[in-house]
Amino acid sequence: MSDALINGLAGAGGGIIAQLITYPLQTVNTRQQTNRDPKGKKNLGTFQQMCQVVKHEGWERLYGGLTPSLVGTATSQGVYYYFYQIFRNRAEAAALEKKMLGTGDGSVGMLSSLVVAALSGCVNVLLTNPIWLVVTRMQTHRKESKRALTDPRLSDAIKQSTLSTIEPRAYGTSHVIQEVYDEAGVLGFWKGVLPTLVMVSNPSIQFMLYETLLAKLKRGRASNSVTAIEIFLLGAIAKLGATVVTYPLLVVKARLQARQVNNGDKRHHYKGTWDAIIKMIQYEGFNGFYKGMGTKIVQSVLAAAVLFMVKEELVNQTRFLLSKPKLV
Template sequence: MSSAAVNGLAGAGGGIIAQIITYPLQTVNTRQQTERSAKKKKANGAAIANTSTLFQMLQLFQTEGWGGLYSGLKPSLIGTAASQGIYYYFYQILKNKVEDLAVARGKKGLGDGTVGMFSWLGIAAVAGSINVLLTNPIWVLVTRMQTHTQAEKKIMESKKELLLKDVARANSIEVSILKDRLYKLDSEKPRPYGTIQAVREVYRESGIRGFWKGLIPTLIMVCNPSIQFMIYETLAKRLRSKRSGKELPKKNLTAMEVFLLGAIAKLGATVVTYPLLVVKSRLQAKQEIGRNVMSRYTGTIDAIIKMIRYEGLHGFYKGMGTKIVQSVFAASVLFME
């Protein structure tokens, strides 16, 4: 078996284990990202307490059980295996080709025969882009399944709101009929919803193009490692410069310093790219019905404009705390392997 295939399988296996363990956090995070709230509305202290990740996980478990926490797990595992496998496979292929090219150039006196850091970043970006293009449909389905119950509730609320307006304008005979409809709406439960239903829904709404919703922000997020590297190098350079004239080694960083700088760089890259993740999730989730235009997006630019207009900058960072916790847990699981 080739080294590219081995790396692909190893990456897929580790990714699946991390995905299973942290999936409830991902579900809560996706729901947080897709939740709309007008920027004019100020939440009180109690409301803020009730939006904590732990509270939302417990609430989700109480109302929907384990099925709610792990909704969309099957396609997610397929997506994780495919994403990790595809990424590491193409990364290894590109790495081998670039290394061979560097050696060949070195023999001609055009270099030292090694691959530079920016070349590695370029390889990672290309492999990441290939992965996004091939696996985006899977993640559209996962997002739909994670947010299905949430979307169904909002659809019911919109229908009830319209019925209540009709009740206010109706005569006595019509009121009783409308009240019966309201009762039926209250007693309705979310429809059974699995992978097949998600596929049909996406295709019915947008055709084949619907499976690549959120592609643009996802492709841009491929630059996350580059941002992380630039932050790390900037901080490391400043730390080394402060050691000038001291007895400490000027060039070498301690293991603890490397760890802390890496953590800060990762956090910085997450803060920079997280808004794109929120936009991606909203584009992939089911668009809400009714007259509320703030809940419907026609594309990436439209989503960004409406989020700024109706929710402010806060909307772009919904659920970021949950995402950071989930990322730390996932990285810890992969590290233990």
């Protein structure tokens, strides 16, 4: 089994475990990002919004889109780590070749690490964007509760309007796929791909920080080994730095991929990336680009730390099992 395949499978396994642990936070964060309330209006906190979802829509809505999300996580992490290892191996070979020619020390520098992560991210985005678009639609879909429809404070007109927006059948994966196709055809599955491609800078920055911190940590040790807890902390620090830098792009991507309601309100409809950016600044101010950032930091840092820790353990255990001599 090749090293790239080992890393790809380990990345998929680590991603699934991290996703299962942090998914409710991800759902709440996606709703916060796609909230189009005007500037000045106070938004609910993470815990408050989670309670609101459970109260009005049920526990299951916190896990809306979990199935395609797990498929997307396994696919994207597998693809990313597979190509990352291939590009990394080539970068290391090039670095060793330069050392033999007397023009380097044989190590992969920060710039090369950034390029390797960026190339891997671009391949991943182009292959998996349709899956994440479906997940975003399912996470932002709001299920109307019976309590809301029977509220005596609501007028008959509002109740009828609410009833007309409820989906005639379960809002499942196949329904979302058909909805996206009806809206924009095949190309509709690549909505938000431009900011998502720019967002490859997030894992690029993350892996650059991670590899740099890991190399420095190993350099001071004779055994050249690190513990699972240290990997956990390095992954958390790297993800925190990357998230703070790139969060506005994540909000724009979520806005473009969420279902847009054509009700005459310009705030609720975006023609493209630049249209979304301009309207967000106009109607929500620059604070709109940072909606839900606190939730995202908690969710992404925890998920990244778990992913790195589990992935490294899986890689080490797999290599150990493959290196054991076979009994004849």
